[in-house]
Amino acid sequence: MSRLDLFIDRMVSQRACLEHAAALVADMNGPAFELGLGNGRTYHHMRKVLDPRDIYVFERAVASHPDSTPPDDMLILGDVFETLPQALDRFGPVAALVHADLGGHDRAKNDTFARNISPYVQPLLAPGGVMVSSDRMYFEGFEELPLPEHAVPGRCFIYRAPG
Amino acid sequence: MSRLDLFIDRMVSQRACLEHAAALVADMNGPAFELGLGNGRTYHHMRKVLDPRDIYVFERAVASHPDSTPPDDMLILGDVFETLPQALDRFGPVAALVHADLGGHDRAKNDTFARNISPYVQPLLAPGGVMVSSDRMYFEGFEELPLPEHAVPGRCFIYRAPG
Numbered sequence: 021m022s023r024l025d026l027f028i029d030r031m032v033s034q035r036a037c038l039e040h041a042a043a044l045v046a047d048m049n050g051p052a053f054e055l056g057l058g059n060g061r062t063y064h065h066m067r068k069v070l071d072p073r074d075i076y077v078f079e080r081a082v083a084s085h086p087d088s089t090p091p092d093d094m095l096i097l098g099d100v101f102e103t104l105p106q107a108l109d110r111f112g113p114v115a116a117l118v119h120a121d122l123g124g125h126d127r128a129k130n131d132t133f134a135r136n137i138s139p140y141v142q143p144l145l146a147p148g149g150v151m152v153s154s155d156r157m158y159f160e161g162f163e164e165l166p167l168p169e170h171a172v173p174g175r176c177f178i179y180r181a182p183g
Numbered sequence: 184m185s186r187l188d189l190f191i192d193r194m195v196s197q198r199a200c201l202e203h204a205a206a207l208v209a210d211m212n213g214p215a216f217e218l219g220l221g222n223g224r225t226y227h228h229m230r231k232v233l234d235p236r237d238i239y240v241f242e243r244a245v246a247s248h249p250d251s252t253p254p255d256d257m258l259i260l261g262d263v264f265e266t267l268p269q270a271l272d273r274f275g276p277v278a279a280l281v282h283a284d285l286g287g288h289d290r291a292k293n294d295t296f297a298r299n300i301s302p303y304v305q306p307l308l309a310p311g312g313v314m315v316s317s318d319r320m321y322f323e324g325f326e327e328l329p330l331p332e333h334a335v336p337g338r339c340f341i342y343r344a345p346g
């Protein structure tokens with residue numbers, strides 16, 4: 021596989037999983053959290069499929085395309101190891117959907133990061149809330165859901181908090 | 184369509200067109216030219232589908248992923264308006280395949296750029312050579328080929344020099 025093949029698989033999987041997750045939480049209240057804004061493409065897609073749900077974006081340094089940049093009051097700037105606990109204090113366990121694409125291209129580093137960040141993400145989810153991630157997460161007591169059509173195994177993971 | 188949808192369509196179209204073009208020129212000699220390296224994903228894919236054909240890469244400022252960076256002697260650094268005429272002097276009209284993805288996200292600017300660069304690309308192609316572009320090109324006397332399966336109309340264009 022070329023890096024183009026891998027990248028296409030990742031993008032296609034994110035899209036399929038986000039759309040599946042959006043359908044799963046359609047009847048739930050509560051905001052969505054986007055962890056990692058990057059270029060803003062998945063955020064742009066989340067706005068499309070989650071509208072009019074609030075989407076809070078967690079990012080260290082904004083470098084997104086202008087039409088995919090969240091308004092200031094929806095942007096939570098800083099390192100997620102600091103901002104996620106602050107979000108838990110501020111919102112409580114209310115998130116209907118959390119999407120994370122925080123990794124770089126070093127698979128071992130991404131796995132360590134996913135392991136370390138998992139306990140910070142877990143308490144944010146509302147009962148029945150769904151988490152979509154480009155890396156395998158390490159949650160306790162969440163169910164790993166089967167992937168939707170078009171998603172490529174290993175390129176995307178979906179978890180659900182008990183209802 | 185979200186920016187994610189558009190981006191996926193572009194990547195998928197690039198892959199489909201590059202593979203189609205590689206098959207069309209399989210019996211031809213001559214190098215391939217990659218115009219615009221960027222992250223290096225399409226270059227990485229070209230290496231896969233064109234191996235062992237020489238691939239020269241034209242780029243203003245290298246910012247690619249380490250495993251998608253061409254060796255120094257295959258890199259032609261500078262603005263394509265200067266380096267393409269130099270390449271014509273150096274190689275003559277020998278390219279079997281030219282791929283261009285030089286644009287940004289401003290469609291009007293991309294179109295103007297494609298119009299201006301077309302006469303610089305055209306003379307580089309060998310008879311029967313194929314050009315794949317993310318923007319419509321403005322060639323004289325080249326045939327625009329039908330898109331292969333999976334390519335999305337408007338996201339990719341293929342042209343062939345008369346044989």
Ligand SMILES: C[S@@+](CC[C@H](N)C(=O)[O-])C[C@H]1O[C@@H](n2cnc3c(N)ncnc32)[C@H](O)[C@@H]1O
Pocket residue numbers: 218219220221222223224225226241242243244261262263264284285286287
């Ligand atoms: C969209 S990126 C290419 C992405 C690449 N296809 C990939 O898959 O990663 C466009 C690249 O073209 C380069 N570029 C744009 N205009 C150029 C010019 N006039 N001369 C040389 N390079 C140029 C930019 O520096 C940028 O790296």
Ligand code: NI
Pocket residue numbers: 125126248250
């Ligand atoms: Ni790498």
Ligand code: NI
Pocket residue numbers: 085087288289
């Ligand atoms: Ni734009």
